[in-house]
Amino acid sequence: MVEAPKTYKDLPSTPITFFTTEDNKTGTWRTIRPVIDKEKCTRCYICWKFCPDLSIEVEKEGDYPNVDYDHCKGCGICANECPSNAITMEKEMEK
Amino acid sequence: MVNIPKFTIPKEEYVCKGHSACPGCGTPLALRYTLKALGKRTVLNIPAGCGGVILGVWPSYALKVPVVDNAFECTAAVADGIRAGFDVLGVEDAYVVGWAGDGGTVDIGLQALSAAVDRNANIIYIMLDNEAYMNTGIQKSGCTPIGAWTTTTPVADEKGWNTSPKKRIMEMLVANGIVYGATVNVAFPEDFIARLREAKDIKGTKFIHVLAPCTPGWRIDPKKSIEVARLATQTGIFPLYKVENGRYSLTKEIKNRKPVREYLMLQGRFRHLKEEAINQIQKIVDEEYARLLKKIKDTNE
Ligand SMILES: Cc1ncc(C[n+]2csc(CCOP(=O)(O)OP(=O)(O)O)c2C)c(N)n1
Ligand code: SF4
Ligand code: SF4
Ligand code: SF4
Ligand SMILES: [Mg+2]
Numbered sequence: 317m318v319e320a321p322k323t324y325k326d327l328p329s330t331p332i333t334f335f336t337t338e339d340n341k342t343g344t345w346r347t348i349r350p351v352i353d354k355e356k357c358t359r360c361y362i363c364w365k366f367c368p369d370l371s372i373e374v375e376k377e378g379d380y381p382n383v384d385y386d387h388c389k390g391c392g393i394c395a396n397e398c399p400s401n402a403i404t405m406e407k408e409m410e411k
Numbered sequence: 412m413v414n415i416p417k418f419t420i421p422k423e424e425y426v427c428k429g430h431s432a433c434p435g436c437g438t439p440l441a442l443r444y445t446l447k448a449l450g451k452r453t454v455l456n457i458p459a460g461c462g463g464v465i466l467g468v469w470p471s472y473a474l475k476v477p478v479v480d481n482a483f484e485c486t487a488a489v490a491d492g493i494r495a496g497f498d499v500l501g502v503e504d505a506y507v508v509g510w511a512g513d514g515g516t517v518d519i520g521l522q523a524l525s526a527a528v529d530r531n532a533n534i535i536y537i538m539l540d541n542e543a544y545m546n547t548g549i550q551k552s553g554c555t556p557i558g559a560w561t562t563t564t565p566v567a568d569e570k571g572w573n574t575s576p577k578k579r580i581m582e583m584l585v586a587n588g589i590v591y592g593a594t595v596n597v598a599f600p601e602d603f604i605a606r607l608r609e610a611k612d613i614k615g616t617k618f619i620h621v622l623a624p625c626t627p628g629w630r631i632d633p634k635k636s637i638e639v640a641r642l643a644t645q646t647g648i649f650p651l652y653k654v655e656n657g658r659y660s661l662t663k664e665i666k667n668r669k670p671v672r673e674y675l676m677l678q679g680r681f682r683h684l685k686e687e688a689i690n691q692i693q694k695i696v697d698e699e700y701a702r703l704l705k706k707i708k709d710t711n712e
Contacts (some may be wrong), residue, residue, distance in 0.1 A: 338430030392634030
């Protein structure tokens with residue numbers, strides 16, 4: 317793993333990137349959260365297909381989908397597209 | 412035997428979490444599907460626009476493939492340059508993609524694209540059409556449809572909204588002699604991936620026109636983003652078709668086209684439209700659709 321640059325002297329001669337954006341916890345943007353009801357889920361993976369934030373995770377074919385709440389932005393596409401109404405959007409707790 | 416549920420698109424992901432697109436944005440989906448179709452030996456050339464900006468701030472990046480951040484006017488030229496370099500090095504198994512927004516294609520990058528088609532550059536050119544200059548705050552582009560509100564076509568009076576039709580980019584390129592062109596929509600991922608897989612190994616310039624919603628720009632509820640995009644095709648406003656060496660064909664048959672009203676009324680950018688204007692838009696869409704069917708008929712005889 318490359319060290320993050322501390323001063324301009326550490327900058328590379330050409331602007332290449334070192335890290336992925338995965339450390340950005342975009343889940344903090346969210347005001348509503350998707351909750352999957354596995355009883356209703358048919359594992360069609362439509363929610364996985366349409367999540368713009370790669371926050372519906374399915375390990376392998378046959379598994380149930382899980383939400384990555386560190387990155388899910390709460391757009392609600394998954395709930396809107398789920399043909400079995402297995403996903404509900406719930407309000408985040410007020411702090 | 413028990414049926415094991417299946418993925419309908421490839422499992423591999425080349426887009427990382429933590430990118431900064433707005434909730435419900437269609438652009439990261441288009442990137443996901445494109446890279447699922449082309450795989451990791453792909454180089455993207457992206458100019459200014461949301462497609463480049465949402466990928467992150469140095470030193471972090473949201474794609475697992477190399478990207479050249481090129482100047483606005485020259486996406487197709489830079490892509491062709493990378494291709495030429497690969498050819499010299501003998502790299503044959505990598506795809507070179509120009510990826511620009513609608514503004515970066517039909518307005519700012521048009522001459523570089525037309526020159527690439529003229530040379531029949533061996534690249535895939537993907538236009539991410541969200542129907543305005545979104546990254547700079549929703550200014551009208553050559554792809555903004557009739558009737559739409561934008562910040563430069565404000566709805567102050569009856570005729571404040573955009574009154575010019577979308578530029579016919581596909582027809583420009585077909586007239587230019589492009590070997591392959593197709594329209595795809597983020598609401599139809601399987602079709603999206605099928606088109607790219609079909610295009611990727613054709614020699615010459617391939618043009619892919621992607622429709623992708625922008626939630627703040629279209630004034631839509633983020634959760635409706637895919638629903639709205641799907642309606643664009645179901646109403647015939649954005650038909651899915653391809654053109655191979657001048658021969659047109661539909662890639663998604665729509666049996667009973669839905670009224671355009673259903674598409675328009677879900678979006679704040681069209682909400683000012685009155686009955687008469689909606690009827691006018693319906694008429695334009697019907698005519699355009701008939702023109703497309705005629706082209707299909709004429710080029711297949
Ligand atoms: C030569 C030049 N002109 C203007 C800009 C400012 N600019 C940056 S992004 C952008 C909008 C791009 O619109 P589009 O290509 O449609 O992509 P979108 O952001 O909508 O995805 C503009 C005008 C620039 N970066 N460079
Ligand atoms: S869309 Fe609904 S039914 Fe399909 S996998 Fe997701 S939660 Fe399950
Ligand atoms: S709410 Fe949006 S970001 Fe969150 S998992 Fe569903 S589709 Fe993905
Ligand atoms: S402004 Fe529009 S195109 Fe840009 S990231 Fe947000 S939703 Fe996507
Ligand atoms: Mg745009």
